[in-house]
Amino acid sequence: MAVGLGSKAADEEARAEVEVLNSRLEKTSQLSKKIQASLSRLESNGKSMQDAIGPVYGNTQRLQVLGSNIEGILSAIEKIRLPSDIKNSEEDVIRKGPEKAGLSAFLTSVKNVNKALADMKRTNLRSNQQSLADLSRLLKSGNTQLESYFAKILQEESRPIEPLHFVTKDKPFPALGQDKMTLLGLINSYIASSTRQNGLGGDSPMLQAYASVRGPYLISTLQNLASASVNTAKKKTPDAVYRQGTNGIGTYAKGMEAAFVAEYDNICSLFARDEWSKVFNLTCQGAISELARTLRELNAHIKANLSTDCYLAYEIMEIMTGLSASLDSRTGELKPSFAAALKPIRETGKSSLADLLEDTRRRINGLQAMPQDGSPLPVVTETMTRLQTMVDFLRPISSIMIAIGDGGWKANAAPGNTSDQIPSLKSFDISADGKQIFAHYCIDTIDTLLTSLEQKGKVLIKSKPALGVFIANSATVVDRMIRGSDLQPLLASRMADVDKWRKTGVQIYTLGWREPSTHLLDVQYTNRGRPSSGGSAGIDSSAMHKGLSSKDKDAIKEKFRLFNVSFDELVAKHKSLYMEREVREILGRQVQQMIEPLYCRFWDRYHEIDKGRGKYVKYNKAEISGVFLSLG
Structure with missing residues (x-):
């Protein structure tokens, strides 16, 4: 009975749950229908809205495109108007020139024109071609005026000076004034920048502009020293032997060094480092050409008076080598230019050794009479004086000796070093080799002298005793002039070569x-x-x-x-x-x-x-x- 009541209660409970579920399902179904109806109404409303808004959206897009086009047109109009505006605003300043307008204002105007021109070239508008041409002409005019102004400022600072005032007092040559240097620097900086910016290639025109003014200044400043070098070579007495330091070439070299050093300092202050070498060479080339002309004149004089003035060639070699080395150490420039200028003198110096030997032979062989009392001839003293004087120029002569080699002065010797390079200070070292070769040259000279005198004496001196005395006297003069001079340490080991000639004379006499x-x-x-x-x-x-x-x-x-x-x-x-x-x-x-x-x-x-x-x-x-x- 109790079980029956429990089963019935469970069934009732299950039926109640089913009814609840059915009720919820019904409500869900009704909700779905309402949602479906809402979606249908929403879709219908959306279509109506699209139909209504579509034309408005299209018009908005067209208005945006139109606005963009209008902005482009306004921009293009502005670009077209810009060159005309730039030209109008800057032309008056540029026409006035840098002096009247002021360099700062002038440079600003030229820079504006340059920038506008660069912008126009990038847009490449056909309508701007005329304006492009106008601005190009305006810019060219501005640059030309700047270059002219640059040259004018330089010219005012480049009046020739009297070099002796600075050389004798050992004072540096004047540099460009600082205020002028500032103006020159502004102009040079702009022109150099403009040249690079416009892709013109090559060097800035200011390099040549500087050299075209300062080059003539150097020539004019050094002209008197060049003339003095030539004039002091002229001889009052035809047979006078050149004495060291009596020619103006040493003063000329000092003046040139001081002038070139001052010029290099100017260039370093004004130009970019990669331009120093070119500007310096361009500026100095005229003065070096004038030096070369002066050395050619001196060389002609030396060759015409070789036996008395060969020492001037040796002195010039040493002075010019010192000048070249000094400038090279300070600037790293001009060494090849000096070598080319010195070449004629150096060649004369090298050939002088053989020429002097031949001159000794020629003078003796040309004698028509000789002293019958055995007196030594002047050629003996002259030859030994020449060798004594050569010792005073042992540095350059040592360089020559090393260049031509031992025996290079002989007629059948192979040609020595013919390099155009100027000798270095190292090659001017009085090394043992250079001195030894010079000693050999001295002995060859003495042997040539005494051999030629003996041969000629046998023909022209009638008596044997007189001939013997003549040879002994000549050898004695040679010996004495060696021992009483700076030749002695060079020839100390070779005095037996001289003494054999005295013995020869004694032997002939005693016969x-x-x-x-x-x-x-x-x-x-x-x-x-x-x-x-x-x-x-x-x-x-x-x-x-x-x-x-x-x-x-x-x-x-x-x-x-x-x-x-x-x-x-x-x-x-x-x-x-x-x-x-x-x-x-x-x-x-x-x-x-x-x-x-x-x-x-x-x-x-x-x-x-x-x-x-x-x-x-x-x-x-x-x-x-x-x-x-x-x-x-």
């Missing part, structure tokens, strides 16, 4: 004294018990005289007579010859050593032949010794 010595040779009468030795100790002349036959006595008398005649002639000849002090001493001693022992021996044997009357025996031993002493 003439063989004749009297032959008269002092007698026959040894050994079969008569007389001493056969050459010694005179213990010889009794009286006893020997008694033992001689009449024929032997006559022969001895004749020997004394012939000796006296020959001896007296040679003594007289000896005293009549001109001899250098050293030569007279050497020859007197040589003759004494050659004759006196023979005579004393002969006198000891036979002086009793004339019983002291002096008819045949003219000199006793003391007397003849006195004669020999007088020869020295």
